[in-house]
Amino acid sequence: MKLISLITFLLSSCTQTPSEYFQQHNNTPDIRQKLSDLPLPKGYKRIIAGNxxxxxxxxxxxxxSDNTVYLFSGIKKGNQSAQYAVxxxxVGNKDLQQCADAAMRxxxxxxxxxxxxxxxxFQFTNGFLCDFEHYANGYRVKFNGNNCSWIKQTGISYTHATLRKYLDLVYSYAGTKSLYNQMKPVSFSxxxxxxxxxxxxxxxxxxxxxxDMAYNPQTKDTIFLxxxxxxxAQDIHILRNQMNDDLSPWYSVNGADIIETPEWTFTKNDLKFF
Structure with missing residues (x-):
């Protein structure tokens, strides 16, 4: 159950438009060191969220700093127009971390x-719930046809390297269908x-x-990245809003029911939460 509704968010300040931001910094992407450095349209303020x-x-x-999206193989993605930032x-060196996998990552x-x-x-496509604690405690998945079970094989390890190995396993047997079944629908509001x-x-x-999300206290509009x-499988990237250059890379909650992203079309009814 979601404990925080949209109206409970407080606000922090940042008001440059994307065009103003890049004019000021001579279109140099290197100064964008982390996600919070991405500029906001004029009048919007980032929501304040819990630590x-x-x-x-x-x-x-x-x-x-390189705004190029690379595939797992190290070559450049053919379409370089979808991303605003990378x-x-x-991404790993296998064709595993694709769309649903990035959400799980x-x-x-x-x-x-x-x-x-x-x-x-995370749930496998066959319904098996693959949890990190079993994996970190040395258990590995045993496959018997379409059935899965845990079997103890190695020692305990809660390192990030163990997490990456666990996720590669998940990517291999989970996807949009299993994630769809695992997650719950939520109102776009x-x-x-x-x-x-x-x-x-x-x-x-x-x-x-x-x-991320931001809010305009004057227009009451909320936007999101x-x-x-x-x-x-390719680098995870922030999407441009190719339907609204003035707002891009942000999207408006108050926009149309159809959400046009550069490589896929969603509706507001497609929103889900863990």
């Missing part, structure tokens, strides 16, 4: 940073950082994560 919130975690994610989070990294190991758990716009389609769907990975 242990996903929003605070996300704002401290480092950005790459998160400094490794951000969720897991946030919980890991809070030492909330028992909350790191209660959108919060950490929520996910998620569609399950055939043969595949897509997922993007709400990273979205991040994604895609296929093949």
């Amino acid at each position: 242990n919130s996903f929003a605070v975690y996300a704002r401290n994610i480092q950005l790459k 998160l400094n989070i490794d 951000l969720r897991a990294e946030y919980l890991f940073s809070q030492n909330r190991y028992n909350d790191i758990k 209660k959108i919060e950082p950490g929520d996910v716009l998620l569609q399950k389609r055939e043969p595949y769907g897509h997922a993007v994560t709400v990273m 979205l991040s994604q990975s895609y296929m093949p």
